[in-house]
Amino acid sequence: MSTDSLAGLTMPAGPAKRPFLEVKDLTVRFNTDDGVVKAVSGSSFAVERGKTLGIVGESGSGKSVTSLAVLGLHRTRSNATVAGEIWLDDKELVTASDEEVRKLRGGKMAMIFQDPLSAMHPYYTVGAQIVEAYRVHHKVSKKEARVRAIDMLARVGIPQPEKRFNEYGHQFSGGMRQRAMIAMALVNDPKLLIADEPTTALDVTVQAQILDLIRDLQEEFGSAVIMITHDLGVVAELADDVLVMYGGKVIERGPAADVFHEPQHPYTWGLLGSMPRLDRELRERLTPVKGSPPSLINLPSGCAFHPRCPYAGRNGDRSFTESPELRGGVHAVACHLPAEDRQKIYEQEVAPNL
Amino acid sequence: MKGQESMTKAAQSENLLEISGLQMHFPITRGVFKRKVGAVRAVDGIDLTVAKGETVGLVGESGCGKSTTGRLMTRILEPTAGKVVFEGRDVSHVGNKGLRPLRRDVQMIFQDPYSSLNPRHTVGSIIAAPLQIQKIPTPKGVKAAVQDLLKLVGLNPEHYNRYPHEFSGGQRQRIGIARALALRPKLIVADEPVSALDVSIQAQVVNLLDDLQKEFDLTYVFIAHDLSVVRHISDRVAVMYLGKIVEIADRDQLYSNPRHPYTVALMSAVPTPDPARRNSAQRNRVLLTGDVPSPINPPSGCRFRTRCWKAQDICATEDPALTARLGDPESHQTACHFPVAEDEVVAGRRPASSNA
Known part of the structure; x- marks a missing residue:
């Protein structure tokens, strides 16, 4: 269905070998009383071990739903339908049984959630929760698991891990809680780590610490990391490849340097133009994207971005009637504008204002 | 005499x-x-003046007392000690009745557009409330006045009868702004007005605040933790840490020449949206260790000394005064015994890994 190829991203291209995680034409729909929520439509991407993929988008763009689908967390929801293929280390997850996915979850693939206070159980100590996560996947005694948990707490930079082991989530500060959460996710040496807005609730100085930690741990364990965030700065810090999502679709995909230096989609231009930057001269005015993100129940016809796109009318009716496909090899974009026009617009109108 | 007066x-x-x-x-x-049995010293002795027409940014991490300061400025809270003087009138301990005129001149925009609007009231009645309470004459009727305000903040005036839940986050924040503008205040204290919004919406609201300031000659106190947004909007910026102002300066001065080690660390922690500069940014980053200490029991002397890489013995015993240091202009004040010089090589406690 999709004409693009995943080859050429920052991964060794081998015809026989499948990337460590490959998602193909993933589609997630939720049936609600108000209608069908098209949370994710036909998104494809891949991550290799030791690499980081950044998924950027505003709230409601489908970035979290994508990651939950990889972990198989929509399975328990009766109103959700997941279609497409998710290949993790040559195993297909969409068609796999619940039991198989449950064995992988927390073991081979783990997740760091945005709000560690609500992601942790208030009734159990932090240590007990890490021990539980470890013992689900390893046949070890409680004592051994405890040693492992304390070791993990120390590894993520929590001072006095023996004492902290017996404390509850609410006794931790925001940054420490997020560290404990990371320790819990990493306790089984996951090969795939999904971080869903891991630093959004944190202060900048703590955010810098946590990003540094994730980077160090990735180097040490060689995991594949998917970093979901709305903060382009965080993505630029960590990601090797970037995926920009809008209205449940991938609208731009490419190596981080390309997406940041030669962004192709008008929405990506808008995102970059919206944020004031400390590393640039002060601008008199920001250049935001007009309007607000679409409802996923009632997506605009054609290109979902057309109501907010300043260049929508340039191709006759195509933007309003035909949904653009993700095209273009390494640095792919889903836009009806011809590549030359986009290049010209970016150089003349957009780049000077960034 | 007369001249002096x-x-x-x-x-x-x-x-x-x-x-x-x-x-x-x-x-x-x-x-x-x-x-x-004790006290949370949320704000612990700060001095600040806000001139007419300027925008003062107040930055700091969570728990540094910036929101409490905002609430003291609007007199939502009554200070334990110290003075709040608005237009030459001391309002620090004025009662509810005496505050009435102040409420007309000082308004607040809140962070969370979901909890700061009453879900049972229509947008029309939310925005009309200040007009009715203050008995402001509306020659064309209250409804027309409210619709003018809605138009002003970029909302459809026909949505007068809708409820807050029918609007998106950005639109709700616009409703909050319309409510704050209803009384044509002189000073608006905006407490993290854009931090709950998506990036593209954030820029819209920042631009709106800019336009309104020009149109109505407003004075802003802009409280935020996002250093880049504060830089964009403010004329002067004050950096707070644990209940105190540690550095205050004109915007360009502060961002080009930060003096306080905390300001330096804060700025270097902001991620740069440029993958090409990621390595150099990481090398130059000052990584602070640990967390902000508890304001119940703040460290002696300089409060930042527990996380500061330049701390020496004097920092534990003597609280540094907020004054101009290292030949800075009078407007640039720093509370530090060992301010950071321009050409100083700043290094965190831990060197960043060589190849990340």
Whole structure:
């Protein structure tokens, strides 16, 4: 269905070998009383071990739903339908049984959630929760698991891990809680780590610490990391490849340097133009994207971005009637504008204002 | 005599708001008799003046007392000690009745557009409330006045009868702004007005605040943790840490030449949206260790010393005064014994990994 190829991203291209995680034409729909929520439509991407993929988008763009689908967390929801293929280390997850996915979850693939206070159980100590996560996947005694948990707490930079082991989530500060959460996710040496807005609730100085930690741990364990965030700065810090999502679709995909230096989609231009930057001269005015993100129940016809796109009318009716496909090899974009026009617009109108 | 008098008047009219020695200690009580066992020193002695027409940015991490300061400025809270002077009138301990006129001149925009609007009231009645309470004459009727306000903040005036839940986050924040503008205030204290919004919406609201300031000659106190948004909007910026201002300066001065180690660390922690500069950014980053200490029991002397890489013995014993250091202009004040010089090589406690 999709004409693009995943080859050429920052991964060794081998015809026989499948990337460590490959998602193909993933589609997630939720049936609600108000209608069908098209949370994710036909998104494809891949991550290799030791690499980081950044998924950027505003709230409601489908970035979290994508990651939950990889972990198989929509399975328990009766109103959700997941279609497409998710290949993790040559195993297909969409068609796999619940039991198989449950064995992988927390073991081979783990997740760091945005709000560690609500992601942790208030009734159990932090240590007990890490021990539980470890013992689900390893046949070890409680004592051994405890040693492992304390070791993990120390590894993520929590001072006095023996004492902290017996404390509850609410006794931790925001940054420490997020560290404990990371320790819990990493306790089984996951090969795939999904971080869903891991630093959004944190202060900048703590955010810098946590990003540094994730980077160090990735180097040490060689995991594949998917970093979901709305903060382009965080993505630029960590990601090797970037995926920009809008209205449940991938609208731009490419190596981080390309997406940041030669962004192709008008929405990506808008995102970059919206944020004031400390590393640039002060601008008199920001250049935001007009309007607000679409409802996923009632997506605009054609290109979902057309109501907010300043260049929508340039191709006759195509933007309003035909949904653009993700095209273009390494640095792919889903836009009806011809590549030359986009290049010209970016150089003349957009780049000077960034 | 006369000349002197007019001069003091001129000085007064320049400074819309003056706060001095301001403290807010929230008591911690225990037991049936509410015995006081301690206090959270949320704001612990700050001085700040806000001149007419300027925008003062207040930045700091969570728990540094910036929101409490905002609430003291609007007199939602009554200070434990110190003074809040608005247009030459001391309003620090004025009661509800005396605050009425202040409420007309000072308004607040809140962070969370979901909890700051009453879900049972229509947008029309939310925005009309200040007009009715203050008995402001509306020649064309209340409805017309409200619809003008809606138009002003970029909302459809026909949505007058809708409820807050029918609007998106950005639109709700616009409703909050319309409500704050209803009384044509002189000073608006905006407490993290854009941090709950998506990036593209954030820029819209920042631009709106900019336009409104030009149109109505507003004075802003802009409270935020996002250093890049504060830089964009402010004329002067104050950096707070644990209840105190550690550095205050004109915007360009502060961002080009930060003096306080905390300001330096804060700025270097902001991620740069440029993958090409990621390595150099990481190398130059000052990584602070640990967390902000508790404001119940702040460290002695300089409060930042527990996380500071330049701390020496004097920092534990003597609280540094907020004054101009290293030949800075009078407007650039730093509270540090060992301010960071321009050409100083700043290094965090831990060197960043060589190849990340």
